[in-house]
Amino acid sequence: MSYNGCCFFAYNNSEIDYVKLAMLAALYVKKHMKNNNTCLITTQGDYTWLKESQDSKLLDIAFDEVVITNDKQADNIRVHYDSPWTTFNSHFQNSNKHLVNVYSPFDKTLLLDIDYIVRNNNLDYLFEQDHINVGMYDSACDLRGDLPHLYEQYLNPVGIPMWWSTVVYFDRSETSDMFFDIWAHCQQEYSFYKFLYNMPGNMYRTDFCVSIASHIMNGMADGNIIHKLIDGPMQYMDQKDDIVEVTSATDWTFLANDRDEPWKDILARNYRQNLHVMNKRAIDRNYNELLGVVK
Amino acid sequence: MDDRLEKALEFSNYRMTIENQKKNLKIRMETQQTFMYQKGTWRADQKLLSFIETLLANDLTVAVLQDSRDNPIEIDDLHEFQELAFGKYNESMNEFLMESNKLAKARNIKKVMDW
Numbered sequence: 001m002s003y004n005g006c007c008f009f010a011y012n013n014s015e016i017d018y019v020k021l022a023m024l025a026a027l028y029v030k031k032h033m034k035n036n037n038t039c040l041i042t043t044q045g046d047y048t049w050l051k052e053s054q055d056s057k058l059l060d061i062a063f064d065e066v067v068i069t070n071d072k073q074a075d076n077i078r079v080h081y082d083s084p085w086t087t088f089n090s091h092f093q094n095s096n097k098h099l100v101n102v103y104s105p106f107d108k109t110l111l112l113d114i115d116y117i118v119r120n121n122n123l124d125y126l127f128e129q130d131h132i133n134v135g136m137y138d139s140a141c142d143l144r145g146d147l148p149h150l151y152e153q154y155l156n157p158v159g160i161p162m163w164w165s166t167v168v169y170f171d172r173s174e175t176s177d178m179f180f181d182i183w184a185h186c187q188q189e190y191s192f193y194k195f196l197y198n199m200p201g202n203m204y205r206t207d208f209c210v211s212i213a214s215h216i217m218n219g220m221a222d223g224n225i226i227h228k229l230i231d232g233p234m235q236y237m238d239q240k241d242d243i244v245e246v247t248s249a250t251d252w253t254f255l256a257n258d259r260d261e262p263w264k265d266i267l268a269r270n271y272r273q274n275l276h277v278m279n280k281r282a283i284d285r286n287y288n289e290l291l292g293v294v295k
Numbered sequence: 296m297d298d299r300l301e302k303a304l305e306f307s308n309y310r311m312t313i314e315n316q317k318k319n320l321k322i323r324m325e326t327q328q329t330f331m332y333q334k335g336t337w338r339a340d341q342k343l344l345s346f347i348e349t350l351l352a353n354d355l356t357v358a359v360l361q362d363s364r365d366n367p368i369e370i371d372d373l374h375e376f377q378e379l380a381f382g383k384y385n386e387s388m389n390e391f392l393m394e395s396n397k398l399a400k401a402r403n404i405k406k407v408m409d410w
Contacts, residue, residue: 122326131334145318224364230329230336235322245408253408256315266312269408271394273323 002107004127005037005064007100008114011073012046015080015090016280019050022114024287026062027294029118031249035110035127039065041103058295067103071096076204081239082281084262097206098183101170111168115277119250122231122274126169133175135227136210137164137234140276143241143256143268155208156198160215163226164234165206166276175217175225182213236276241265243282246289312404320394327387332376333369335362339383347377 006029010022019042026038040047040063047066051059073093080088100111108127112118126135138161140148150157170176186193186209193199199208214226237243240257244267247253252275256268277283283290328339337343350358351373359369370376401407 125331129331129334141322143319144315145322224366228336228364230331231326233322247409266308266315267404267408268312268315268319270319271323273319273326 003037003105004035004108005039005106006033006035006110006112007039007041007104007106008112009041009094009097009100010046010114011043011093012049013091013093015088017049017053017284018042018114019046020054020287021280021283023050023054023059023062024283024290024294025112025114025117027058027291028249029112030061031294032118033121034124035108037064037106038062039067039103039105041067041069041100043070044068058291065105067105069096069099069103071099074204078203080280082279083242084240084257086281092203094206095187095204097165098180098187098209100168101172101176101180108171109169111170113166113276115280115283116166117275117277119274120272123167123169123229125230126227132169132227133171133173134179134225135169135229136214137167137232138162138226138228139233140164140236141233142236142238143254143270144266146259148236149259151200152207155211156200159197159199160211161222162207163211163214164276165210166234167229168210169227169229179210179213179217179226182216183209186212231274234276235270235273236278237282239279241268241279241282243277243279243286246286246293249293309404309407312407313398313401316398316407317395320391320398323394324387324391327390328383329363330379330383332379333371335360335366335368336364337380338363339380339387341384344377344380344384347373347380351377 008022008025010018012018022040029038030036047068074095076092076094077089078092080090100109110123110126126132140152142148147153153162154160155162190204193212197212217225237254238257240262242255243252244255245253250272252270254268254270255265258264330337330339356373357369357371358373359367362368398407
């Protein structure tokens with residue numbers, strides 16, 4: 001019988017306690033998925049902090065495995081929003097995400113970002129299929145059901161389609177090894193690929209690397225070598241949105257911001273959908289409520 | 296602000312919230328209708344269900360269908376496939392109806408949010 005489960009990368013910085021958020025995300029996996037073994041990938045220092053700062057019983061429930069890494073991380077500064085009116089910079093560490101196939105203790109792995117909150121069992125189907133080697137979301141929509149900015153649908157306005165590295169499913173196969181090898185190559189030669197694919201911004205984005213890997217593996221065309229998750233489009237809460245109320249583990253209410261007129265918000269209630277909660281400060285503000293309904 | 300204008304704006308916000316909720320319910324419904332069968336990705340909508348019914352009505356139990364990713368998939372047990380698709384369809388539509396009815400009864404934003 002194969003050993004399957006979900007992995008979370010979490011490296012703290014001065015602004016965001018990623019390991020704390022990873023614990024919350026892991027508890028949502030435990031509550032809602034069948035294939036709910038979990039693995040935290042972090043540094044010794046961050047794991048020690050997690051043990052000191054969180055309830056040890058909850059921590060034992062949250063993670064079945066902990067992998068300690070010591071990779072040298074490239075400096076990657078990211079501007080975060082918390083509502084349209086507050087921004088902050090943080091040193092974001094994601095340059096070893098492609099090593100998940102080395103670090104994962106599982107035969108079939110679902111790599112989840114720590115701000116991807118699982119609120120149903122829709123992704124369990126992946127572990128039951130033997131023909132899927134790598135799977136990701138190729139589309140997304142916000143709390144208003146709208147598509148993201150053009151630069152998050154395509155790598156540039158006339159570029160290749162964007163795939164999201166927020167959720168990456170993979171098995172142990174030659175195809176998945178090839179996918180991670182290309183991702184690693186894109187990471188190492190990022191400035192070349194940034195020029196080649198005309199990618200925006202200066203930040204290293206793993207979404208761009210997986211999009212390029214998918215494009216190359218499909219023979220520089222659109223194809224289906226990478227499985228499109230059937231749970232898609234990936235629904236996300238924008239960094240400019242906020243959490244208003246947590247009624248249960250599957251029923252949350254948000255303030256959904258209007259991208260074109262940022263002084264306007266509407267209330268949006270979201271039930272039972274898996275959700276990429278991009279505003280990490282909002283998770284932090286509502287941490288006790290979010291934890292309370294999942295314990 | 297004029298009272299009538301204020302009421303009109305409040306009503307507009309309420310309608311916007313309702314429309315957004317409807318859009319979210321539709322996304323949820325479509326997600327629930329999507330499933331995998333024999334390595335194909337399928338959406339259990341009225342079109343698929345009708346086509347399966349047509350094949351069965353013509354005494355076919357095995358057939359090749361195009362899945363929602365445009366792959367040809369040989370279905371070797373159409374009865375089993377129909378049962379699965381019907382299950383997904385009914386489950387999603389029942390929830391869609393129940394939640395839509397709740398929305399239809401909500402006459403203000405507080406009711407929509409269950410506050």
